[in-house]
Amino acid sequence: MSQRTTIVDVASAAGVAISSASAALNGQPGVSNATRERIHRIAEELEYVPSQRGRSLASKRAFTIGFVVQRAPEVMSADPFFGAFIAGVQKAITDSGYVMVFQISPSWELSERLYRRFAAARQVDGVLVDQLHVNDERIGLVKELGLPAVVIAPDTVDVPLPLTGQSAVPGVTALVNHLVDLGHRDIAHVAGRLDYVHSAERRNTWAAAVSARGLQPGVQIEADFTVASGKQAAERLMRLDRLPTAVVCVNDLCAIGLMAGLQAGGVDVPGKISVTGFDGIDLSSHVHPSLTTVKAMPEAVGETAAAMLLELIADPGRAPWTVPIAPGPLVIGASTAPPRSVVTDS
Amino acid sequence: MSQRTTIVDVASAAGVAISSASAALNGQPGVSNATRERIHRIAEELEYVPSQRGRSLASKRAFTIGFVVQRAPEVMSADPFFGAFIAGVQKAITDSGYVMVFQISPSWELSERLYRRFAAARQVDGVLVDQLHVNDERIGLVKELGLPAVVIAPDTVDVPLPLTGQSAVPGVTALVNHLVDLGHRDIAHVAGRLDYVHSAERRNTWAAAVSARGLQPGVQIEADFTVASGKQAAERLMRLDRLPTAVVCVNDLCAIGLMAGLQAGGVDVPGKISVTGFDGIDLSSHVHPSLTTVKAMPEAVGETAAAMLLELIADPGRAPWTVPIAPGPLVIGASTAPPRSVVTDS
DNA sequence: CTGAAAGCGCTTACAG
DNA sequence: CTGAAAGCGCTTACAG
Numbered sequence: 252m253s254q255r256t257t258i259v260d261v262a263s264a265a266g267v268a269i270s271s272a273s274a275a276l277n278g279q280p281g282v283s284n285a286t287r288e289r290i291h292r293i294a295e296e297l298e299y300v301p302s303q304r305g306r307s308l309a310s311k312r313a314f315t316i317g318f319v320v321q322r323a324p325e326v327m328s329a330d331p332f333f334g335a336f337i338a339g340v341q342k343a344i345t346d347s348g349y350v351m352v353f354q355i356s357p358s359w360e361l362s363e364r365l366y367r368r369f370a371a372a373r374q375v376d377g378v379l380v381d382q383l384h385v386n387d388e389r390i391g392l393v394k395e396l397g398l399p400a401v402v403i404a405p406d407t408v409d410v411p412l413p414l415t416g417q418s419a420v421p422g423v424t425a426l427v428n429h430l431v432d433l434g435h436r437d438i439a440h441v442a443g444r445l446d447y448v449h450s451a452e453r454r455n456t457w458a459a460a461v462s463a464r465g466l467q468p469g470v471q472i473e474a475d476f477t478v479a480s481g482k483q484a485a486e487r488l489m490r491l492d493r494l495p496t497a498v499v500c501v502n503d504l505c506a507i508g509l510m511a512g513l514q515a516g517g518v519d520v521p522g523k524i525s526v527t528g529f530d531g532i533d534l535s536s537h538v539h540p541s542l543t544t545v546k547a548m549p550e551a552v553g554e555t556a557a558a559m560l561l562e563l564i565a566d567p568g569r570a571p572w573t574v575p576i577a578p579g580p581l582v583i584g585a586s587t588a589p590p591r592s593v594v595t596d597s
Numbered sequence: 598m599s600q601r602t603t604i605v606d607v608a609s610a611a612g613v614a615i616s617s618a619s620a621a622l623n624g625q626p627g628v629s630n631a632t633r634e635r636i637h638r639i640a641e642e643l644e645y646v647p648s649q650r651g652r653s654l655a656s657k658r659a660f661t662i663g664f665v666v667q668r669a670p671e672v673m674s675a676d677p678f679f680g681a682f683i684a685g686v687q688k689a690i691t692d693s694g695y696v697m698v699f700q701i702s703p704s705w706e707l708s709e710r711l712y713r714r715f716a717a718a719r720q721v722d723g724v725l726v727d728q729l730h731v732n733d734e735r736i737g738l739v740k741e742l743g744l745p746a747v748v749i750a751p752d753t754v755d756v757p758l759p760l761t762g763q764s765a766v767p768g769v770t771a772l773v774n775h776l777v778d779l780g781h782r783d784i785a786h787v788a789g790r791l792d793y794v795h796s797a798e799r800r801n802t803w804a805a806a807v808s809a810r811g812l813q814p815g816v817q818i819e820a821d822f823t824v825a826s827g828k829q830a831a832e833r834l835m836r837l838d839r840l841p842t843a844v845v846c847v848n849d850l851c852a853i854g855l856m857a858g859l860q861a862g863g864v865d866v867p868g869k870i871s872v873t874g875f876d877g878i879d880l881s882s883h884v885h886p887s888l889t890t891v892k893a894m895p896e897a898v899g900e901t902a903a904a905m906l907l908e909l910i911a912d913p914g915r916a917p918w919t920v921p922i923a924p925g926p927l928v929i930g931a932s933t934a935p936p937r938s939v940v941t942d943s
Numbered sequence: 944c945t946g947a948a949a950g951c952g953c954t955t956a957c958a959g
Numbered sequence: 960c961t962g963a964a965a966g967c968g969c970t971t972a973c974a975g
Contacts, residue, residue, distance in 0.1 A: 255719070257968055268946040273970060283944055300717035304654040305968025308951045313650065315698070324684035324896065333679075338670035338701050350720060352661075353699040355684050371646035373601070373952095374696060478883040511885055534880075537824045539857055550670065603952055614962040619954060629960055651952025654967045719968095 256297045265293045276301070303348075315350050316560055317375035319365050321382060323357045332549045339553025340379070347561060359388060370396040376564045379403060379556055383410070383448040399567055401560045403552060405452045406575035413563055414573045415555045419453045419529065421578040422545030423499065426527045427460035429543070429581065430497045433589045435525065439469035439495035441484045441505055443476045450501050453529065457499050469495045474505050481508025489516045494524060496590035503528035503535040503544055510538065510586065521588035531582055543587040546579030602643045611639045622647070662690065662906055663721035665700045667708045667728060678895045685899025686725070693907060705734060716742040722910045725749060725902055729756070729794040745913055747906045749898060751798045752921035759909055760919045761901045765799045765875065767924040768891030769845065772873045773806035775889070775927065776843045779935045781871065785815035785841035787830045787851055789822045796847050799875065803845050815841045820851050827854025835862045840870060842936035849874035849881045849890055856884065856932065867934035877928055889933040892925030
């Protein structure tokens with residue numbers, strides 16, 4: 252392997268000082284067009300690619316952003332969010348020469364260590380904070396560390412940091428209205444862990460939307476986003492004196508588990524109970540019955556979050572701002588239908 | 598934000614030269630125990646964490662490994678492999694101060710650009726090459742770039758690079774034997790894209806294992822690992838003159854789609870057809886019927902691959918070696934049963 | 944507009 | 960065992 256070409260090679264080949272080469276290559280003012288072009292041409296000829304190491308040290312930037320996903324690896328696997336989210340992040344950062352370091356952390360304790368190391372070793376220029384908890388310790392931590400950070404959460408949340416994400420309010424409201432319009436009067440909810448901001452938002456929206464139609468919110472069961480927890484929710488539901496006629500689930504995976512549990516217990520979906528999900532994952536259109544759900548747009552969220560982080564890194568003093576992502580569309584599947592009584596009545 | 602403490606601060610506080618501080622902190626010989634301890638103590642007091650930027654430039658290492666996943670983001674989402682695989686990678690590298698840069702690339706063209714940039718910008722010290730294709734261009738590319746690389750593939754594959762992974766031979770053979778023992782004589786296969794090494798291995802193993810039991814391999818249908826493709830496979834299967842009594846699928850997701858498609862077409866599983874998967878993802882135990890499958894161990898593969906890459910980076914001249922990962926266990930679910938004729942016969 | 948110099952924070956030969 | 964010096968490949972004031 253021959254020596255890599257450095258900016259010194261480019262400068263000497265162009266007959267200029269390395270400071271001129273640097274300025275020209277970085278598109279900075281103070282270089283005549285003639286020499287700028289010559290330097291660019293020579294850099295190309297020599298296949299010059301600046302070393303991130305030299306650049307990092309001199310410019311005090313890592314050209315790297317950090318993303319710590321705080322959840323168990325097994326849960327991550329099931330989550331439909333990450334592929335698309337990360338693809339979106341990449342789309343936003345790649346052209347700036349930035350790169351994303353990705354870590355999984357099952358616990359807050361490990362997350363904290365990872366963030367501290369990121370900051371102390373100057374390994375990243377900023378971080379993405381995902382899956383916000385109620386009273387999330389990470390907010391205080393990134394502030395303490397002076398680490399630029401963008402939070403991903405429903406845009407209804409109030410945090411002292413730049414934020415982007417989708418609100419579930421329009422989606423869950425549409426889901427509830429769809430059910431009420433079908434004739435449902437007893438609409439239950441299978442919630443996610445309520446210490447997560449996004450599941451709390453969905454739960455509250457379910458209750459508010461049901462009330463807004465003049466109905467009493469039905470039973471509420473707490474689950475944890477997984478298929479297994481949806482299945483357990485089905486078992487708890489089937490032990491009730493009276494089944495609700497419809498269930499709004501916090502997400503698709505949970506709804507898929509719920510449907511499987513109900514079907515295993517001999518409860519027909521949607522004949523006996525209608526079920527809705529949230530996320531619009533690929534699988535939701537392939538299960539039987541196909542799921543009525545709301546599409547999330549993780550790629551758009553990832554792209555926006557990363558773009559915001561880059562802006563914040565360029566201007567760290569900037570006051571927090573929020574960029575809402577438009578809510579995704581309602582997808583009506585075969586898992587929702589009029590309740591039996593209504594069908595009989597007609 | 599106060600100034601970060603640097604090695605200069607540590608050295609001057611300890612009253613030694615920075616070279617001594619460096620040697621002591623990095624556990625290198627040539628420092629007396631007394632001064633070594635003193636330096637360590639002072640570094641701790643000052644909460645010194647070495648800057649990766651300085652370290653990188655001086656030591657000509659990035660302390661970063663690259664992982665480019667070459668597939669569409671949507672497919673990634675569905676893939677159960679990555680969460681656990683990445684968790685395993687982290688486990689292996691975190692203590693060495695290494696970090697993983699993660700990229701998704703839908704095409705070979707983009708992958709090539711990413712690898713070239715990694716190499717040219719000295720952004721990573723090595724890469725993980727996953728999901729090996731038949732005649733994979735990445736093998737030649739990493740060699741050309743002089744980029745240390747570890748390949749993840751079934752350990753039956755022969756490539757001129759260090760390799761780790763699980764062979765599907767024991768698992769698929771066990772699956773086929775299970776079906777034959779139940780009485781099946783017509784065992785079909787839904788394959789993954791056969792230009793992938795791992796799906797080719799599974800296909801070939803299916804054919805060999807069926808033959809080894811003195812039977813003719815049944816129909817073979819090509820799919821692409823997704824639920825949707827499994828569903829399409831079901832439709833093609835149902836158009837055949839005679840249904841096979843059992844189907845070995847390339848992976849769980851595909852098997853889940855196949856079962857959904859069969860059930861939608863009124864074909865009972867396992868009453869009419871037995872179905873097997875591969876991977877042992879969480880979902881496979883929650884679908885109805887629960888899936889007979891073989892567990893994959895992505896975390897072990899990730900950990901081993903990353904550990905190997907670190908070894909290779911430390912000794913780039915090392916001759917390629919292979920570390921096989923023990924195959925995972927057979928999981929017998931409710932999706933396999935004796936064929937109807939056998940049940941009737943008895 | 945252009946260039947010489949200092950410096951980012953380390954590691955690594957090399958003298959003593 | 961210990962220290963002074965050079966150097967990794969850039970960027971960034973600062974003179975000219």
